[in-house]
Amino acid sequence: MSLEPPIDATILQRIAAGVATGQRWSGYHAAARVLEGIAPERVPDSIRARVAILGSFTLEPFLPVLRVEAARMGLWLEIYLAPYGQYLSELLDAGSGLYRFQPQVTFLAVDGDVLWNQRWTELPPLRSEAVVGGLLTPLFAGLDVFDRAGSGIVVVNDFVLPRRSTEGVNAFRRKGTFAHTIAHANKHLRLRLALREHTFLFPLADVVAQVGRHHAFNWRTHYRGHVTWSDGLMATVAQRYVGFALAVLGKATKCIVLDLDDTLWGGVLGEDGPDGIALGPQWPGSEFLDFQRELLDLQRQGILLAVCSKNNESEALAVLRTHPSMLIREEQLAAHRINWEDKATNVYSLARELNIGLDHMLLIDDNPHERAWVRQQIPELRVPDMPSDPSLFADWVGSLASLIVLQQTADDSQRTRQYREARTREAYRGSVGTVEEFLRGLGLRVGVQVVDEDSMGRVVQLLAKTNQFNLTSRRYDATTLRRQVTSGAWRVYTMRVADCFGDFGLTGVAIAAPGPDVWHLDSFLMSCRVIGKSVETALLARIAAEARGSGASALSAEFLDSGRNQVASTFLANHGFTRTEGDRWLRSLDAPGPQWPEWIEAVRSDVSETRSADRAGATR
Amino acid sequence: MDPAEIAPRVRDLLAQVMDVPPASVGPGFSSESTAAWTSLNHLMLISQLEDEFEVIFSNQEIRDLISFDRIVEAVGRRLDPRT
Numbered sequence: 020m021s022l023e024p025p026i027d028a029t030i031l032q033r034i035a036a037g038v039a040t041g042q043r044w045s046g047y048h049a050a051a052r053v054l055e056g057i058a059p060e061r062v063p064d065s066i067r068a069r070v071a072i073l074g075s076f077t078l079e080p081f082l083p084v085l086r087v088e089a090a091r092m093g094l095w096l097e098i099y100l101a102p103y104g105q106y107l108s109e110l111l112d113a114g115s116g117l118y119r120f121q122p123q124v125t126f127l128a129v130d131g132d133v134l135w136n137q138r139w140t141e142l143p144p145l146r147s148e149a150v151v152g153g154l155l156t157p158l159f160a161g162l163d164v165f166d167r168a169g170s171g172i173v174v175v176n177d178f179v180l181p182r183r184s185t186e187g188v189n190a191f192r193r194k195g196t197f198a199h200t201i202a203h204a205n206k207h208l209r210l211r212l213a214l215r216e217h218t219f220l221f222p223l224a225d226v227v228a229q230v231g232r233h234h235a236f237n238w239r240t241h242y243r244g245h246v247t248w249s250d251g252l253m254a255t256v257a258q259r260y261v262g263f264a265l266a267v268l269g270k271a272t273k274c275i276v277l278d279l280d281d282t283l284w285g286g287v288l289g290e291d292g293p294d295g296i297a298l299g300p301q302w303p304g305s306e307f308l309d310f311q312r313e314l315l316d317l318q319r320q321g322i323l324l325a326v327c328s329k330n331n332e333s334e335a336l337a338v339l340r341t342h343p344s345m346l347i348r349e350e351q352l353a354a355h356r357i358n359w360e361d362k363a364t365n366v367y368s369l370a371r372e373l374n375i376g377l378d379h380m381l382l383i384d385d386n387p388h389e390r391a392w393v394r395q396q397i398p399e400l401r402v403p404d405m406p407s408d409p410s411l412f413a414d415w416v417g418s419l420a421s422l423i424v425l426q427q428t429a430d431d432s433q434r435t436r437q438y439r440e441a442r443t444r445e446a447y448r449g450s451v452g453t454v455e456e457f458l459r460g461l462g463l464r465v466g467v468q469v470v471d472e473d474s475m476g477r478v479v480q481l482l483a484k485t486n487q488f489n490l491t492s493r494r495y496d497a498t499t500l501r502r503q504v505t506s507g508a509w510r511v512y513t514m515r516v517a518d519c520f521g522d523f524g525l526t527g528v529a530i531a532a533p534g535p536d537v538w539h540l541d542s543f544l545m546s547c548r549v550i551g552k553s554v555e556t557a558l559l560a561r562i563a564a565e566a567r568g569s570g571a572s573a574l575s576a577e578f579l580d581s582g583r584n585q586v587a588s589t590f591l592a593n594h595g596f597t598r599t600e601g602d603r604w605l606r607s608l609d610a611p612g613p614q615w616p617e618w619i620e621a622v623r624s625d626v627s628e629t630r631s632a633d634r635a636g637a638t639r
Numbered sequence: 640m641d642p643a644e645i646a647p648r649v650r651d652l653l654a655q656v657m658d659v660p661p662a663s664v665g666p667g668f669s670s671e672s673t674a675a676w677t678s679l680n681h682l683m684l685i686s687q688l689e690d691e692f693e694v695i696f697s698n699q700e701i702r703d704l705i706s707f708d709r710i711v712e713a714v715g716r717r718l719d720p721r722t
Contacts, residue, residue: 045687049655080683237686239695244682250690 026062028093029398035091040258044080044250051083054090062095065582068264069171071099071122073106075129077245081253088257092420094264103245110161113168123171123267123494126221126260129158130247131178134200145195147203155207162218166498172425174263175212176223177205181236216476217496219263219425226255229418262420269484269494272322272401272421273375274353275314276366278384279328279335283307283347285409288330293337299344309413311346317416318351320424321434323373326355327365327382353438362389363396373438374547376486376583381421385409426480433524437548440521447520458553459618462519465554466622467561470504470511470528477525478513481544485528488555489544490590492581495530508532509541510565514558516549523549527558531566537605538566540576543590550586553616559594560615567608577602642715645692649710652691656684669706681705692718 031054038050068089072078082098089096099120101109106127109115117125133154158175165173178201190196205224212218227235230252240246248256265271280287284307285297297303318324324347328335335357339349349355354372356365362384370377381401384390394402406415416422448457470478479497486492503509514527527545531538540562545555566574576591578584579602594613596604615621653668654661657675670676685701688694688710694717696704704710 043687043690044683045652045655048683049658052658077679079679239689240682240686243685243701244679246682246686 023058023061026057026066026095028066031066031090031093031095035087038087040088040091041251041254044084044253047087047250047254048080048083050090051086054086054095057095059097063582066093066095067097068094068124068268069097069099069120069122070260070264071101071117071120071125073101073109073117073125073127075104075106075132076241076247077103078128080246081128081248081257084250084253085257085260088254089261089264092261092265092270094261094268094270096264107157107161111157111164113164118168118170121170124260124264125165125169125171125173126263127158127173127175129154129176129178131181131201131204134178134204135181135197143195144193147195147200150200151204151207154204155211159211162215166215170499171496172217172219172263172267174219174221174260175208176221177208179224179227179232182232217479217498221259223256226259227252230255258418258420262423263425265421266423266425267483267494269486270378270421271423271425272381272419273379273484274323274325274369274373274381275317275422276325276327276369276380276382277314277347278382278386278389279326279330279338279357281385281409282383282412283311283326284338284345288334288338293334293342296338296342298342304344306410306412308344308346310409310416313413313416315346315351317422317424318435322422322424323353323375323435323438324351325353325369325373326357327362327369327384328355328357329359329362330357332357350439351435353435354442361392361396363393366393366397366400372442374487374550381419383416425483426476433522437521437523441548444518444520455618458616460519461552461618463552463554463616463619464517464622465557465619466515467558468513468515470500470513474513474525475500478511478528481525481528481546482542485544485546486581486583487547488550488587488590489542489581489584490540490587491542491577491579492544492584493542495542503530512558512562514545514554516552516554518552527554529558529562531562533566533569534571536571537573537575538562538569538571540574543576544587547586554619555590556594556613557615557619557621560613563606563608563613572608574606574608575599576604576606578604640692640718642718645714645718646711648691649688649707649714652684652687653707653710656680656687664707666708667706671705676705688714694718 034050034053038046072081078100082100085098086096099116099122101117106129109117134150162173180198180201184190184197186196190198193199209220212220235249235252236247237249277283285303286295288296298307299305300308314324336349339345339347354369356369358365366377366380366382370380377397378399381403382390382393383405385405385407390402390404393400401421403419406412447460468474475497478500479495483494500511504511510531510533512529512531513525515525516523516527523546526549528542529540530542532541563574576596578588578591580588591604594606595610596606599605650661650664653664657673657680659673670681685696685704689696692714694714696713700713704713
């Protein structure tokens, strides 16, 4: 047990701040030694990530860069690096160090050299299929083993043309050229990865293009010691890798808070007027339209947009509602604060209304003074520096590591609508007297089902993202869930909720481990959107009924304090559980209850008419 | 570049790569006395020196540059317009 104080994200960020992004490797190396020197027991689980890296080239020098870029985002990494040249054998052997490490994210960094080199052992005419198959067949055999034996997600990069071609001006007419082989390999990689749900494609070719191929590869270190990535490429790849780790840990950004003047449009509304601001298909103004398009793309993936602006509300809303070129409309905003209060106060207020932690919000504001002020007031808020040139906004927003959405489910595209419904609901809450009166008037409908393939993606997402009403905060991937369900070790329950104002979708998950005498609640959680509606009682009542039906005499559960789940801390005591020892709680099923609340209508499956439409558009 | 500027910059780079305080890097500091001077760190050190001073070392130099003194001397030689 260490006597030194625990490490928090701010300490990690301070260490990383000593290294400018894109600085030379030696600076990263030195800062990483400081991070490596931190005793692991001082680092709380909430800021730890277990990351494995398998590569076909020398990646030791990449680790310090990854550590520092992770620290910049408030993460401390435990890293497993597969022995040099053994990425395939590690992947294929279910007993390898990789699987023993139980990573949350595994990065496969594979170069296309084999695609290139093999060409010189063959006589023309060359063909792409054989060489691509030679690379991808064992790779996917390895990923099959990972499906059974692995944990977390796998991120595999695409293949990059490393240098110019000497195959001549007629190369485009032939198959089997190097460019054709790379394109063929990438096409098959993409198609086959797309069929696997916890496997992701890392767009290395895109990152190399961003850095510039000439600067991305260091040929001297490549030939001297198989260190192929330049200092600059390592930094950019590391930032994107960290984005995946943040997402897996449930730390990705959930809401972007946007300024208006000189951010969503050019100019100052209060001075230039609605006809004078720069926004439209022609410059000046087209650069802001492109920026809005990128933001809407993020919104479609489930990231909320909100506005926080110093303006007269009626004037700004008029632009949002009626400006002919505005793409982000009032309906696309989950909430807005348009007033003359200071921005930190407004961001706090947005966080309260949306019920999203400040550390899951990101502020985009062109004004460096506002950014500095808000950063100082709310250290946990993400306030990235942004270019002063609006023509760079659209490209810049794509570089933000925390804007990664791993599971995109049917519920995501509905999320903004749900927050808007919540505002109507709050107005109604203010108009009625007692809590029970309020709940009765809501017309709540709840459907509890066991997980199926349709709901699996959303269940994994909720497990990963739910921080507040969550008894144990355990994160599981689909592979683990399927394995436990198939073996009969777990029953995984889903809860869908709707009321008279709208459909919340799948917003609750419980994992029960049925035993002959005691059913244990391994996990019990629900989205913050349905907190305060007594629906958790319904979910527990259903599980208790099934446990009784199977002959069990008690339910056991745990409450693990994550520092953020206080809202769930009284749940067990309020439902007849008593503490046995430590974090463990027990509830006898001989005593009656918990009762399904009489103001909630139990529905067999669909809580609303819209679900079939949801499913048609579901992406998993 | 003034030769007097070379030594402090080499010292800082060596300290960062070999994980030692800059004050402990000076004449006599070499791969023999430094545990962190692995072949991989040597490779990265050479490339950091090449970037820092905008020079490219020959294969022979890369093999020989295993002490502070030799590095300072080799960088000075590379940067000297008379050679």
